Amino acid sequence: MxxxxxxxxxxxxxxxxxxxxxxxxxxxxxxxxxxxxxxxxxxxxxxRELPEADNRQAISELTGWIAEDVREIALKAESDSRERALRQAIVSLLPHFxxxxxxxxxxxxxxxxxxxxxxxxxxxxxxxxxxxxxxxxxxxxxxxxxxxxxxxxxxxxxxxxxxxxxxxxxxxxxxxxxxxxxxxxxxxxxxxxxxxxxxxxxxxxxxxxxxxxxxxxxxxxxxxxxxxxxxxxxxxxxxxxxxxxxxxxxxxxxxxxxxxxxxxxxxxxxxxxxxxxxxxxxxxxxxxxxxxxxxxxxxxxxxxxxxxxxxxxxxxxxxxxxxxxxxxxxxxxxxxxxxxxxxxxLSLLNTVLMGLLVLALIAWGISFPVKDELRLRQLQKENQKLEPSVQALRREDSQLQLLRKEASYLSDLDLRRGEVLRILDELSKVVPNNVYFSNLRYRAGVLEVQGNAENASALIPLLERSPVFENVTFNAPSNRGRDNRETFSLKADLEKPKVNAKEVTKVTPTQPTKDKAKP
Structure with missing residues (x-):
């Protein structure tokens, strides 16, 4: 406001x-x-005073019995007298403006x-x-x-x-x-x-x-x-x-x-x-x-x-x-x-002021892109100075990411080492001696096994009875070769430990009954 x-x-x-x-x-x-x-x-x-004519009152009292031309002459004389007085007043005022x-x-x-x-x-x-x-x-x-x-x-x-x-x-x-x-x-x-x-x-x-x-x-x-x-x-x-x-x-x-x-x-x-x-x-x-x-x-x-x-x-x-x-x-x-x-x-001054205002607004508006360009160039120069340091940091960061990935792999392997040993131990106990494994792969709780045996179908019940494996199935049909042995591909899930819920039974107390005395 x-x-x-x-x-x-x-x-x-x-x-x-x-x-x-x-x-x-x-x-x-x-x-x-x-x-x-x-x-x-x-x-x-x-x-400035304007002196009134001496005969003003007399002129104002002129009535119709006076001849019209006489009345006009009198009024004209009064007007001329006032004009002369006004002219003198204006002349005396001219030096003041x-x-x-x-x-x-x-x-x-x-x-x-x-x-x-x-x-x-x-x-x-x-x-x-x-x-x-x-x-x-x-x-x-x-x-x-x-x-x-x-x-x-x-x-x-x-x-x-x-x-x-x-x-x-x-x-x-x-x-x-x-x-x-x-x-x-x-x-x-x-x-x-x-x-x-x-x-x-x-x-x-x-x-x-x-x-x-x-x-x-x-x-x-x-x-x-x-x-x-x-x-x-x-x-x-x-x-x-x-x-x-x-x-x-x-x-x-x-x-x-x-x-x-x-x-x-x-x-x-x-x-x-x-x-x-x-x-x-x-x-x-x-x-x-x-x-x-x-x-x-x-x-x-x-x-x-x-x-x-x-x-x-x-x-x-x-x-x-x-x-x-x-x-x-x-x-x-x-x-x-x-x-x-x-x-x-608008006067000349207003026009000049408005023109200056317009020019100032134009200059103010143009200054923004100019300032932005100057800032951009300054930032580019500073970035060029920092470019070697940035490249070195990027190299160090990639090396760090690689090392983190390797460390994560080793840490994960260390965590899964117990499960792998448990699986190998169970297989050595359950699988007969005439069964040979050519490939064994364990990942995320799933075991995949390829090999050959005299009777591949007999392996499924053996593994199912194991407390370690469950959901044992063939990945592909088994084939019997010239040596009378079957090649197989099995898949089994590592059995998850079950939590035995203890059932709490409510015991309702029974009131003792008194034996009646025999007569």
Whole structure:
């Protein structure tokens, strides 16, 4: 398990720098991160105010009795004023990052974005992109060519597949992209605070398995984000559980209170971010006890300020994409040519490390037959040195085996010597003097005799009566020659000694009878 964790860490190793820009209505927050192999540190943190136009309130109060062209001119003037302020802010931020080398990611507040929960049939899972492209106009009050959008799968909910669709009107984003492009800045991605804060939390707690929720305050509104991490083999899979944004002042009078209580009961871990004092009644409860994710991230993000403002965290979450530490990928520019999972692809460093690993594995695999061949040659040389000694030992062993065989034969002969003498002695006693033996062979308790006699058949009863022989028979028919003598071939078994079993007779005592006295 530890080895798998180390391999996962090495797969994320790189040397990168990235910039996260969080664009609020009244300020721009820039964060620059650097990744050195596996360590992520904050290099720059800057904030620029965007002064609002003096006539903003007056413009917002323009009603229908004003001529349409006058209203358009006023709104155009307000837009131009904001663009000038934003341009000045970007100019002042340019010295703090490299617009060519650094990857730039933008984060916009959720109140500028549409977040819609969409349910699709499970059959659409294989062609999710095509189905959503067809359904987008039915789910959102915009035409397809009027918005930038992206989505995140949220798992199965019953018999439906749940998605969270994020969309932003092009007219709100095109001007900003054009302004940045005029400075040579081409953002790699644009996302909302939902995924930015979720990625910051996943980075801070190192994507441990389980579910967690964030309650974040953003001035006049607050949002609640839920995430879940599932163990999925090589790399944990992260999902968005829920996302809601409600006005901070009216939360207790609508569905906000019910949503907050319902979702807080379903997650074991709760984190807070920003000013949540408007959520009265809960400040002393579970939210007050929740850990601030700003302090949570300080342990892993080197160089960060100990008292980082809550508005800085979305900028950090956006910049995590550039250093390949983001878990949730939502990018409004994906359909315009940006790669949805570009930060997950292998970098040059990963490619080099993988190449070195492959070469090391190949060298390690080749080393085994090479080592075996070297050992074999070494053993052959040692065997050649020992060959004369081995041959001498083999000769001595053959001589030893021969001597053992001769010794065994002599020992066996010595053991059988008593039986042979007994047989010869018995034959000399039993066989008549007119019987001649030409050949006598004894082996393993069997005696074979060849010879001639005047009456060969008379030998069988003589030998049978002997206490030494038994089972006496002819090996072949006897023949009588010209000299009136029969040639014979007999075979007899050496009689085995019999063990006389002593029969033990039980004597039953008889009771004595008393004689009756005669009268």
């Amino acid at each position: 530890i080895a798998l964790r180390h391999l996962q860490d090495v797969s994320r190793a790189d040397f990168l720098t990235s910039v996260g820009l969080y664009l609020l209505s009244d300020r721009v927050i820039m964060v620059r991160l650097r990744k050195s192999f596996l360590s992520v540190s904050m290099l720059e943190q800057e904030e 490299n617009s060519v080398r650094d990857q730039v990611y933008l984060c916009v507040p959720q109140d500028q974005v549409i977040v819609q929960q969409v349910f699709l049939p499970l059959a659409a899972q294989d062609n999710l992109q095509q189905v959503l492209e067809y359904e987008i106009e039915r789910q959102l009050p915009f035409k397809r060519d009027e918005i930038y959008y992206d989505y995140l799968p949220a798992g199965k909910k019953g018999e439906k597949l749940c998605l969270y669709v994020f969309a932003i009107p092009k007219k709100h984003l095109d001007g900003l992209l054009s302004l940045l492009e005029s400075f040579g800045i081409k953002p790699r991605g644009v996302e909302t605070t939902v995924t930015a804060l979720a990625n910051y939390l996943l980075f801070s707690q190192e994507a441990s398995a389980g579910s967690a929720a964030i309650v974040a305050g953003h001035g006049q509104n607050w949002e609640m984000i839920g995430i879940q991490v599932k163990a999925n083999g090589w790399k944990p899979a992260s999902e968005l559980l829920f996302s809601h944004q409600l006005p901070a002042l009216e939360w207790a009078h609508g569905t906000g209170k019910e949503l907050l209580q319902e979702y807080l009961e379903g997650v074991p871990k709760l984190y807070r971010c920003g000013d949540l004092g408007a959520l009265n009644g809960l400040a002393a409860g579970k939210i007050a006890e929740a850990e601030d994710i700003g302090a949570l991230g300080n342990a892993r993000l080197k160089g960060s300020k100990q008292n980082s403002q809550a508005e800085t965290l979305p900028a950090i979450g956006a910049a995590l994409h550039g250093v390949r530490e983001a878990s949730l990928a939502a990018n409004f520019l994906r359909h315009e040519g940006a790669d949805r999972d570009g930060y997950k692809t």
